[in-house]
Amino acid sequence: MKQTIRKIALTAAAVSLALGHSNLMAQESNNDDSVERIAVTGSLIKRIDMEGPSPLTSIDAAQIENTGVTDLIGLFAKLPISGQGTFSTQGNSSDDTANGGSSVSLRGLGADSTLILINGRRVSVSPFAKGIDTAFVDINNIPISAIKRVDILKDGASATYGSDAIAGVINIVLKDDFEGAEVSARVGTTADGGGQEQNFSLVFGSNSDKVKHTFILDYFDREEVLYADRSYSRSANQAALRPNIAGAEDFRSSSGIPGTIALRSDPTNRIIDEFGADRCAPEDIDRGANLCRYDYAPHMTMIPDAERFSFNYLGRYEISDSLRGYIDFNGQNSKSLVRGAGSPSFNELFMDGDNVNHPFADMPDHPFFMQDLTMRRRTVDIGNREKRVDTDYFRTVMGLSGEIQDWSWDAAYSYIKSESVERGVDGFPNSRRAQEAIDSGLWNPFEPSTNTQEALDFIETVTTRVGKSTSKTLDFTLSGAIAEMSAGDLMLALKAEYREEAIADNPDDQFLRGDVFGTEATQANGDRDSKSVSAELAIPLLDTLEVQLAVRYEDYSDFGTTTDPKVSFLYSPLDNLSFRGSYGTAFRAPSLHQLGLGRTDESPNLVDTLRCAAVDLGCSPAEYTAIFAGNPDLGPEESSSYNLGVIYEINENLDFSLDYYSYDIENIIDSDTQFVISNFGTDPSVVERIPTGIANDPGEVVRVFDSFQNIGDLDTSGLDFDIGYRLPSDVGDFKFRFAMNYVLKYEELRPDANGGQRLSLQEGQFEQPEVRHTTSVDWSQDDISATLAINYIGEFDGDADSGFGDKTVDSMTTVDLVANYRGIDNTTLSLGVTNLLNEEPPFSHHDFFGYVNTVHSGQGRFTYVKASYKF
Template identity: 75%
Template sequence: MKIAVAAAAVNLALTSSVVVAQEQEQEQDSIEKIRVTGSLIKRTDLAGPSPITSIDADQIANTGVTDLIGLFTKLPISGQGTFSTQGNSSDDTANGGSSVSLRGLGADSTLILINGRRVSVSPFAKGIDTAFVDINNIPLSAIKRVDIQKDGASATYGSDAIAGVINIILKDDFEGVEVSAKIGDTADGGGKEQNLSLMFGTATDKASHTFILDYFDREEVLYADRDYSRSSNQAALRPNDPDAVDFRSSSGIPGTIALASDPTNRIIDEFGNDTCPAEDIDRANNLCRYDYAPYMSMFPDAERLSYIYLGNYELDDDMRAFVEFSGQNSKSVVRGAGSPSFNELFMSGDNANHPFADDPTHPFYGQDLTMRRRTVDIGNREKRVDTDYYRAIVGLEGEFGDWSWETAYSYIKSESVERGVDGFPNSRRIQEAIDSELWNPFEPSSNSQEALDYIETTTTRIGKSTNKSLDLVFSGPIAQIGEMDVMMAIGAEYREEAISDNPDEQYLRGEVFGTEATQANGSRDSTSIFAEVIVPVSDTFEMQFALRHEDYSDFGTTTDPKISFLWTPMDTLSIRGSYGTAFRAPSLHQLGLGRTDESPNLVDTARCNAVGLGCQPQEYTAIFAGNPDLGPEESTNYNIGLIYEVTDNLDFSIDYYSYDIEDIIDSDTQFVFTNFGTDSSVVERLPTSNPSDPGEVVRIYDSFQNIGDLETTGLDLDVGYTLQSDMGDFRFSYVMNYVLKYEEYRPSVDGGRRLNRQEGEFEQPEVRYTAAMDWSRDVWSASVAVNYIGEFDGSADAGFGDKTVDAMTTVDLVVNYVGFDNTTLTVGATNLFNEEPPYSHHDFMGFVNTTHSGQGRFMYAKATYRF
């Protein structure tokens, strides 16, 4: 029976979602039982009821991507919350990290496994609270295949599997030596890449060993390297668009001078020797602006060195040992413009450096002053992130009678050090330098090197994440229905997790402005027991039942069931379905976050309504803290699908999915700001002489709550067609994800709930697809793929909900030649026609960098030699 769908999700035909992940080896002409992704039971048949897509190493190579996140961003099933290193900046809290969000349900709701076992999360959370597995830790050269389970799987794997599971299977059966080298470059500057890998392995009747070394280096891409993002003044870049916004910072150099008693009473610094450049003067708002975009990283410089060893040892006829040791050192360099200050600094009226000390006729004479001022004089900001990742698995597996068993101990650790090495001022020392008249903020050219050295600081942030676990699983037959076995698996797992994310004392004292950092510390342990039963009701109908109970040390217990079926009424037709519950435990970052400064872009609705100020989005300081009283997110999901082999050459599958998630953990700072903007306990403001003006914001206080609900439904479609001809063999494929409903709810002021976001709105395209063609003939092969991301509405939060962000279509091409002995030569390009990301009004870079890529055309050449 053939029920495979040769559909591809990334410039190739992928194995159909009905063909589950498998490790198939033949031994003495008999097929071993194998464990498939989505099930704990070893079995000889390969098909199961869960919708799973498998992508092997050759298919990944044909995409032209150089890391895992490049692959996942092309998958139609990947949605909002998938993030790469694009957009890393001096304000980011997870620089150098990447992760994937299946169906747009969040990176923390997508469970990442390696060889079926968990991975420790990054010690540095994304956006201060999103715990994620950094998939940059896994080099492509080590991957045998990637399995994607597209329905909830907490009944099998526990927490975080709300959206599904990505199981990364490593190469463990390689024999020989293989060397591979790849170079590539972008069309518009920056982003040059080099990749070198070495793999060698041996195998005997009793043991096998696989070693992998991989080196990856990519130079940075700055926003200055792209015409559409080279300036934060999008209004100047797009003079024909009356709605384009000037996003230049209100904190310039030498800046804007204001009265400390009333910061709204301000003037542009055009006095003395150092004055605001003419091109940065904003007369309408009395501001000296600053164009920060050219100095910011679009993609940071990245260097990664990885090593992996996998070994299997036969101890006797019924017992084997396996080990896995892997590690990686990764380095990233992230850049940003000089640090801004927004009325945090003051100068007394009798200071000798007072700009109007010699002008008693000026209204500011003798008055205490504050300022909007950017410390460009100590350099632009530069962060260096150094991460060491280690993973060790030691286990045993074997058989007794018809039953098999497996047990393993896992230890995974990730340690990161983030250092601010340039451009970071210490606010306490700056104020001291102003008060002592050592440093003059209004005349930068007059300041000595001694003064600059005094106000500049270096910052340090140290993070560590560990995951230790011990698991045991038994599986085997418990009964028979006719000649078919009823199979069962039972098992238990004990897991300990811990994270620490600690910036230096300067951060904790709030002395480093112009950047963000988190502080979080926490640990937990959990114990789980689980069971699974597969019942072959008939030759054509199979049921699968799973149940998992988990006990967490920090929030209690949860029990999650799942039931699924596979019905094959004809050899060419199968129908599958599943129903289950899933959960996500609150992350240790969300529970244990200490005082953390964020700089979100927000609209000051209260002040805008009162006096017409603060109506445009700009950065504000938001103070976050963890919430130890959080509960888990809980989900109910179901899937129903059909797989049909129309002819020997044409087949397709279609699946309908539904998720209903409750008690989503999140924060909504704009909601807090809008609805509690005049509450002094929530929003702290500077006093003003105008009784109608609530005043400029100093800081906003916020935290995490179980505040959200989410309902989403959609369709997954895979179509595959093969054609053999005199011109070669062709494979055509089309893979689409269509979101029927995506409704995210948040609390409203009246105590009910409001619709916060839905399908088709900002960052929520309804349609994504990849259409691909593979061709092979003799020693040549080629693949071409068209990747489509549909249009969506502009950002309503930024005031552009009436705009549309257009669809984006890119084309990838790869050509392989195997005419030389043991050698494969490859040339290719991603985004072959150098398509620019569609324009969005919402932010300074002019495009939605959470959805679209600014890399542009990337051309590469690769050579692989095996001996």
């Protein structure tokens, strides 16, 4: 029976790519010839059997290869289990706070609620947070060539791993037993321009009775893709690009070149700059809004230029029959380049009425004659913005493992460091020097063609931001049998862990003084230590029923303690039928970015609802300055979750699995600047405004002050379903698989104006498709194999916050195809195409690029060839 159950576990819950299979594969094994016990992702207990009660999907290196992806985020983006909060380098811009980074969000619960492990151990977070507060593990640090497999645990696991495991766990297992050598080369390009890639890797190793060495060298280079390279995003004027779509907006900036001139005393009293030698271009004049527009889209990055070089070494040493040593060393240098349009200014700069360059100095009849002026003006004359990010990543783990009689133990020390330097090397003006240049007459913002190189050099600056993240961990695990029961051994595991973490994210003094406009940067500093103890029991109650109990106690230096239990079961009443389930609590500690964030300027798109209701102004989404700061009084997010599932092998060629999951998360750490401006918009300590003199007008918003709070709750539930069918035939073996995630409920609750809660987001709304699925066919015969996969992302509502909740973002279907030939000795040749039909992402009204880049990809068709040779 156990052999049959093991087979079910190995074939049941398919990876959402429909290329994988669900199993509980070993992370490591000992050398006990009589009883081999293995450790599985999601459990501390080394076991005899591989099957277990938690839903676990495993994707091996061959299956990853057949997806055609070139990096881990490409793999995770195709998973139906991935949701809102998964992000890649797509959409990186000069305003982004985490350029070059990527991470995954299981079930849409956030990248900071998905725990990323390497070989079963934690990884330090990126020094630069995503969206100023989301701490994430940058999975770009791990090259595809180094991966043996990826395990995805699909239920909460804080009882085993502690913080951040609310949504689940992704364990990336590296190759550690390679023998011989393999060299691979891969090149590819997109159909519509940009995005050319090159990837070269060398894997070599040696195995003996006592020692295993594995070395992995990997080089990856990708050319940038600009929004200008795609027909649907080449202009921010979506109304002009898509004249047949009702409601398509013109997102061109209100800060143009040479711009719009306004009275300093009343910025709403403005005129388009159509004076002197340099005038607003006719196509950029917006008479209705009385603005000089600017089309920034062609100059902005869709996918940044990236270059990464990685080195990995994994050593395994048998010191004696009962003692082994191991060391993992991973290092990477990565470089990323991001472009943006010239920096915009929104009434930050002024010109006195008696300035030598005053545009109306010779026009005494003009109402702006001798008046102090301000402007909406884009500094294109010093160049478009360019940021370069250089990151060094280092990870080492040194440990010993062994046996004492029937007990297994493992002890290790790990040290991880990530250092990043972000430099703005072109197109960034220093506002203090720009104002000085205006005052002295050196720089004339209204006549850019008259400015000298000396003036441009004076106002331009180079920005610098330095980040560092470190993690140091000591852990000890002990597991073994404590009693013999009629159905098997009663197993116990104990673990103790001590961890120190620190982050530092420090922009230069220009940012801290607020002297750089048109860009964003975070500032955060913090450190913490934590101590934890955990225990786990595996109880074989019957031959057909196993129950696991787990609990973890954790003590954090900055917010206190938490205790999280978990109970799970696996029931197999028939040889081909099993039921599984789990219930547990989990938590996410507030990130060091959320606790220690210094003053940070953001530029969210907001609607001034109070002003709109009063005087019909500010009714459209527009950029406003929001000033954030950390909150040292934050508490942890807390959750409870359960999972119920069935796995059924109908016959040797047909199997399926179905899992129901439910998460209830409380005290979510978040900010809601739209809520702040709508409900506290008349409080000058919260929302600063400029009076306009218009009757009943609360004034034009200058800045909003905001912070992070434990303000939200989230309830979500859904179904994971997959079915596989194997069909042998005279023309080859076929394997069909369908995998789907269906969201039954997703309710995100945030505070309302009356002290209660309001429903801010639910399933089917913006960025929340209810259905994702993948269908695949694998075919192989002799030396040839091929995989065809069809990936589907369901439709969802438009962005209500931007005023498009009544619109629909259509579904998207893409087709991937990979073919392999192994007819040459020791050689594999591959030809692959992702998005074979070059499907464009569905239109969305909400932003200038015209699609939802957090859900859909703008890469288009990508074709590649690869050759691998083993020797």
